[in-house]
Amino acid sequence: MRQRYPEITGFVLAGGASKRMARSKAHLLIGHETMVERQIHLLRSLCRSVAVLGPPENFRSIGVPVLADRFPGRGPLAGLYTGLLHTHSEYNLFLSCDLPFMSVRFLRYLCERALDGGADATVPESRRHGFHPLCAVYRRRARWGIRASLLAGQNKVSSFFWRVRRQVLTTGEMARAGFGLRVFDNMNTLEEYEAVKKWIAVARS
Numbered sequence: 001m002r003q004r005y006p007e008i009t010g011f012v013l014a015g016g017a018s019k020r021m022a023r024s025k026a027h028l029l030i031g032h033e034t035m036v037e038r039q040i041h042l043l044r045s046l047c048r049s050v051a052v053l054g055p056p057e058n059f060r061s062i063g064v065p066v067l068a069d070r071f072p073g074r075g076p077l078a079g080l081y082t083g084l085l086h087t088h089s090e091y092n093l094f095l096s097c098d099l100p101f102m103s104v105r106f107l108r109y110l111c112e113r114a115l116d117g118g119a120d121a122t123v124p125e126s127r128r129h130g131f132h133p134l135c136a137v138y139r140r141r142a143r144w145g146i147r148a149s150l151l152a153g154q155n156k157v158s159s160f161f162w163r164v165r166r167q168v169l170t171t172g173e174m175a176r177a178g179f180g181l182r183v184f185d186n187m188n189t190l191e192e193y194e195a196v197k198k199w200i201a202v203a204r205s
Contacts (some may be wrong), residue, residue, distance in 0.1 A: 003046075005111050009089040010043030012036055013079045013134055014097040015054035015069055021189060024058065026097040028193055030200060035097045040064055045104050046111060047093060051086070053079040075155050076134055077146060084143035091115065096134035098186040100196045106183050110137060110169070119167035120145070124174065124184065131168070132184050133157040 014026040014036050021028075026036040033041070036052060036059065043050045051065040059066045067086055071078035076096075083092060091114055093107065114122035114137035123136040134157065145163030154160075171181065187193045 002112075004048070005046055005091075005115070006048040007089055007115075008047050008091045008093050008111055008137070009083075009087045010047035010050040010093045010095065011079075011083040011087075012039045012043065012050070012052045012095055012097055013054075013076055014039075014052050014059065015079050016076070016098075021187070021193070025187060026054065026058070028187070030100055030197065031204075035100065036062065038100075039095050039097050039102070042102060042104055042107060043093065043095060046107055048089070051083070053083055071150050074150060075157070077150060077155055077157050077159070080133075080138065080157070081143055081146045081150060084138060084140050084146065087140055090140050091137055092140065093137050094134060096186065098188070099135060099184065100187060100200070101183050101185050102135065103183060106179050107135075109177060109179065110135070113167070113169060117167040120164035121161065122167045122169065123161075124169045125171050126184065127171065127181055131158055131161075133161075135184065 016025060027034050030038060040050055051067055052059050052062060053067050056066040056068055067082050069078040070082045070085060080094060083094060093111060120139045120142040121136060124132040126132055142164045145160040148163060149160040187196055
C-alpha cells in the first residue's frame with residue numbers, strides 16, 4: 001500500500017454556514033490547530049496537492065489555495081463541483097472540515113479502494129444505510145453529473161449519484177478492514193464540540 005498518491009488531489013470542504021454551531025466549524029480548535037488546518041495536514045500526508053473549498057476571505061494565510069464556490073449558496077454539492085472543475089487530477093479526495101476523528105489510515109484505505117474500483121464516486125456507507133458523501137473520492141468526470149443536478153435545482157449532495165457509476169464501501173466491509181464508524185462522527189453543535197474536546201483530551205492523556 002502506497003504512502004502517497006500523486007494522482008489524487010485533496011480538497012477540504014469548508015464553506016458551510018454552520019448555523020447550528022453559531023460559528024465557523026472550520027476554525028474550531030482541536031488541540032493546537034483548527035479543524036481546517038487538521039484536515040489539510042491529513043490530506044497533505046496522502047495527496048500531491050491540497051486546496052480548501054470555501055470563501056477565500058475566511059482563510060487568509062492558510063498555506064494552500066482557497067477556491068470560492070462556482071454556485072454560491074448551494075451547499076456542499078457546489079463545493080464538490082468547484083473542486084472537480086479546478087482539479088488537474090482524475091481522482092479527488094474530498095474531506096469535510098467537521099470530522100475530528102478522521103484518520104490518515106482510513107483515508108488511505110478509501111483511496112486504495114477508489115483506485116482499485118475505478119468508479120466515478122467511491123463513497124462510504126453510513127450507519128442508517130445512507131452515505132458519507134463529504135468523505136469520499138470522486139473522479140473528475142463526475143462533475144458533469146453534479147452540474148446537471150445543480151442546474152436542476154437539486155442541492156442534496158447525493159442527488160447526482162444515479163447519474164454516475166458509484167462504488168459504496170459498506171459498513172460491514174469497513175468493519176472487516178478494522179474501521180469503526182466513529183471516524184465519521186461530526187460536530188454540529190457547541191455541545192458536540194465540547195464533548196469531542198473532552199474525549200480527545202482523555203485519549204491523549
